[in-house]
Amino acid sequence: MAAPPASYQKELAAARKAASLAARLCQSVQKSLLQSDVQSKADRSPVTVADYGSQALVSLVLKTELSSESFSLVAEEDSGDLRKDGSQETLRRITNLVNDTLSSDGTYNLSLSEEDVLVAIDSGKSEGGPHGRHWVLDPIDGTKGFLRGDQYAIALGLLDEGKVVLGVLACPNLPLAPIGHSEIESLATKVGCLFSARIGAGTYMQSLDGSPPSKVHVSNIENPADASFFESFEAAHSLHDLSSSIATKVGVQAPPVRIDSQAKYGALARGDGAIYLRFPHKGYREKIWDHAAGCIVVTEAGGIATDAAGNALDFSKGRYLDLDTGIIVTNAKLMPLLLNAVQSSLKEKVQSASPL
């Protein structure tokens, strides 16, 4: 679906601003988390504060920038727990963070109350679906990576009549230089990338501190022996054994590059690697906010994202993606080969699991 060049430009500008400010909020929380030596590994409160703060901020910025009558947001968090007794201190911290971040931007003259913040968070309760426009937000994608001090992303997309028409990925810890090649990585000290894509208009990357955007493209590698592949850092999120068997079958020689969050889609969109494989454990249902922005960032850069049967991802079914097999992303040249390998490895997996 190609759109006229001017379509969704205003929305994309608002999305970039919202995601960049949310990234600033998350960075400040992650920085104090990493500096604190009393932080227990099991303490999820920093990610909780940043998650809610990011969602409130994105919702407020979109509403302020796009003063449209109908606003629908499908997002991960709701204010239920924050309204419970014992959450007052957390809510106070979130409200301060949101206000501090808004005032650091210099263009907003807003001072929000705790109730304003709760209401902003709760505008993310939409069910999405095939009709109308719906924003889709993961306020912090890769919460495990965030807590480890590794990769995470603020992922924001817009659905129009069930199709993703724009997407923004703010990746505060992703190096501006390519990743996945150790000799280059050692030089890659500058981090913080903002990817943005609009339907029919390509994908661009800029630094989160405001460099001019430049157009990016997926890798044009045809020979799998030259390709490297991305997968989740967390083995609980994707079957590493299965992706390793697929990679071997297809002829990939490099070891997997394991990173958290939709930063994988961003890295793929600029050609850092050629393949992304994701195979959740049986029964897991993928949510649309984990893939909507990443998907358009990669497809507008010339890539293809499908389920394991080769079908395009369908974001029109509500809060979940209706698939149970997995997600594969690559360029047009490698896709046929990859799909064959995926299907043959899945078949072997079923055979090895069934009793003789």
Ligand SMILES: Nc1ncnc2c1ncn2[C@@H]1O[C@H](COP(=O)(O)O)[C@@H](OP(=O)(O)O)[C@H]1O
């Ligand atoms: N058992 C599971 N299988 C697959 N994905 C899972 C999962 N549990 C959580 N996730 C999802 O995986 C996302 C992170 O993806 P990745 O592994 O690529 O970093 C999480 O996003 P959040 O961190 O926003 O919760 C979460 O939605």
Ligand SMILES: [Mg+2]
């Ligand atoms: Mg997520």
